[in-house]
Amino acid sequence: MSNPIYLALDVPQLDAAKALASKVKGHIGGVKLGLEFFCAHGTHGVHEIAQLGLPLFLDLKLHDIPNTVAGAMQSLHVLEPAIMTVHASGGRAMMEDAKAAAGENTKVVAVTMLTSLDERDLERTGVSGSPHDHVMRLAELAQASGLDGIVCSGQEVGSVHKQWKDGFFVVPGLRPGGKATADQKRVVTPRKARDDGASVLVIGRPISRADDPLTAARDIEATL
Numbered sequence: 001m002s003n004p005i006y007l008a009l010d011v012p013q014l015d016a017a018k019a020l021a022s023k024v025k026g027h028i029g030g031v032k033l034g035l036e037f038f039c040a041h042g043t044h045g046v047h048e049i050a051q052l053g054l055p056l057f058l059d060l061k062l063h064d065i066p067n068t069v070a071g072a073m074q075s076l077h078v079l080e081p082a083i084m085t086v087h088a089s090g091g092r093a094m095m096e097d098a099k100a101a102a103g104e105n106t107k108v109v110a111v112t113m114l115t116s117l118d119e120r121d122l123e124r125t126g127v128s129g130s131p132h133d134h135v136m137r138l139a140e141l142a143q144a145s146g147l148d149g150i151v152c153s154g155q156e157v158g159s160v161h162k163q164w165k166d167g168f169f170v171v172p173g174l175r176p177g178g179k180a181t182a183d184q185k186r187v188v189t190p191r192k193a194r195d196d197g198a199s200v201l202v203i204g205r206p207i208s209r210a211d212d213p214l215t216a217a218r219d220i221e222a223t224l
């Protein structure tokens with residue numbers, strides 16, 4: 001099985017992002033470029049990171065009307081990312097059009113409920129019920145829309161996997177100690193997420209902010 005760890009390169013400097021990815025390259029399966037990176041370095045930065053030869057996950061969490069999201073997907077086509085994200089709450093037509101506009105080698109996955117939110121936060125957005133039920137509902141919608149999979153926390157991935165056997169599941173909010181830290185609220189260990197059916201393990205700060213990122217990446221890989 002290939003290494004499921006995608007390192008989140010949430011660092012503002014391009015050189016620092018390149019150096020970090022190069023350092024841990026042998027212990028990760030890909031890199032994730034998100035809003036922080038893309039807003040700072042745009043497509044030029046993506047091309048620079050692509051030269052490292054690792055699969056790219058372009059995590060821009062698109063969420064707009066279907067026509068706008070489809071247009072954005074088409075513009076990003078040329079970057080040939082292995083994985084891209086849209087928000088499931090954008091609705092069925094948006095997800096269908098996003099998938100239709102993506103390259104055929106790009107997996108399009110829907111963000112369900114951010115791992116930084118808990119049940120109280122959800123209620124404040126006007127949604128009652130548990131995170132589990134909310135994620136299950138949005139996973140069903142993403143599947144019906146023809147997407148490849150979803151992004152959810154490790155607390156839900158086991159249930160989603162049972163319902164959607166051939167889905168592609170991206171799990172962030174991972175902490176080697178299994179405890180919530182910084183802004184992440186729904187966390188599990190990388191091993192638990194993998195055992196419950198995660199296809200991709202997104203890991204940022206536990207590696208990027210470690211005193212020794214190489215050792216941190218190696219230690220996490222060894223737990224899998």
Ligand SMILES: O=C(O)c1cc(=O)[nH]c(=O)n1[C@@H]1O[C@H](COP(=O)(O)O)[C@@H](O)[C@H]1O
Binds near residue numbers: 203
């Ligand atoms: O789509 C994502 O990757 C994502 C979804 C989500 O619900 N939670 C979440 O943390 N992420 C991303 O996963 C990464 C987690 O970073 P760390 O908390 O530093 O490991 C960040 O780049 C987030 O943007």
